[in-house]
Amino acid sequence: QQQVKQSPQSLIVQKGGISIINCAYENTAFDYFPWYQQFPGKGPALLIAIRPDVSEKKEGRFTISFNKSAKQFSLHIMDSQPGDSATYFCAARLNSGYALNFGKGTSLLVTP
Amino acid sequence: GAVVSQHPSRVICKSGTSVKIECRSLDFQATTMFWYRQFPKQSLMLMATSNEGSKATYEQGVEKDKFLINHASLTLSTLTVTSAHPEDSSFYICSKDSNTEAFFGQGTRLTVV
Numbered sequence: 001q002q003q004v005k006q007s008p009q010s011l012i013v014q015k016g017g018i019s020i021i022n023c024a025y026e027n028t029a030f031d032y033f034p035w036y037q038q039f040p041g042k043g044p045a046l047l048i049a050i051r052p053d054v055s056e057k058k059e060g061r062f063t064i065s066f067n068k069s070a071k072q073f074s075l076h077i078m079d080s081q082p083g084d085s086a087t088y089f090c091a092a093r094l095n096s097g098y099a100l101n102f103g104k105g106t107s108l109l110v111t112p
Numbered sequence: 113g114a115v116v117s118q119h120p121s122r123v124i125c126k127s128g129t130s131v132k133i134e135c136r137s138l139d140f141q142a143t144t145m146f147w148y149r150q151f152p153k154q155s156l157m158l159m160a161t162s163n164e165g166s167k168a169t170y171e172q173g174v175e176k177d178k179f180l181i182n183h184a185s186l187t188l189s190t191l192t193v194t195s196a197h198p199e200d201s202s203f204y205i206c207s208k209d210s211n212t213e214a215f216f217g218q219g220t221r222l223t224v225v
Contacts, residue, residue: 034213043118043205043219044156089155096209099146102155 003027004092006103013110019077021106023090026071030092034100035064035075038087047075047088080110115139118206118217125196125224133191133220135206141186142208147179150203150219159204162189196224 006023013019025033034049050057050064050073057064063076077084087107091100117136125131135145143164148156160181161169168181178200180192193200201224206217 036216041203041219041221043216045216046213049213093214096211097144099158099161100156100207100214102157104155105153107153 002104003101004090004103006090006106008106009104010107011109013080013108015080015082015110015112017080017110019080019084019108019110020074021088021090021108022072022074023092023103024070024072025092025101027092027094028071029094030101031095033064033066033073033090033092035062036089036091036102037084038089038105044089077108080108082110082112084108085110115215116206116208116217118220120220121218122221123223125222127197127224128195130192130194131196131222133193133204133206133222135189135191135208135217137187137208140210142189143186144209145183145189146207146209146214147181147189147191148205148207150205152203156205159191164189193222196222198224200224 004025035047036044037047038044048059048062050066052068061078066073087105089105090103093100115138119134145162147159149159150156159174162181162183164183170176183189203219205219207214
């Protein structure tokens with residue numbers, strides 16, 4: 001059973017635009033919500049992560065918005081660039097020592 | 113720099129043979145490591161949790177006799193795909209945790225011909 005639901009499956013954004021990817025979870029015990037970027041043939045790389053005690057976290061062009069009551073979190077990529085074209089995965093887990101539960105992924109294409 | 117080193121990055125093997133994939137923790141010791149499998153255009157699915165000095169914990173539907181996991185030291189976990197078949201062709205990725213984040217290896221692309 002998919003514990004983290006991610007949408008959209010694919011996304012096309014023009015250069016300079018904002019890319020928005022959404023995720024929802026069911027387990028209220030989840031304590032850590034990371035976003036990963038993956039290029040073909042490579043392992044996932046951590047972009048940004050948030051814990052449920054904050055509602056927003058920003059690092060450069062990447063922002064996570066977290067809505068604990070709705071059990072949703074989203075990734076915003078500002079000023080999207082062609083180099084951002086990749087697959088993005090949201091994930092969630094319990095405490096350290098537990099495996100990550102991944103969303104199905106979003107294939108992002110940023111057009112020039 | 114990389115904190116998890118996974119080798120090989122790519123391997124092609126004949127059907128019926130076995131392949132070993134290594135996952136090393138380069139900075140701190142890891143009593144627990146995770147093995148994921150990713151089919152093309154799909155998400156990462158947890159296969160098993162590797163525990164140093166004890167048996168691995170396998171997810172439902174993952175054959176423990178086919179995917180042998182050994183975690184004999186605090187810095188090394190290995191996954192051996194035994195009697196590989198074409199349907200085992202996939203991208204295998206290991207990871208470990210710190211208190212703040214999960215670190216992933218570079219992944220191993222296994223092709224069984």
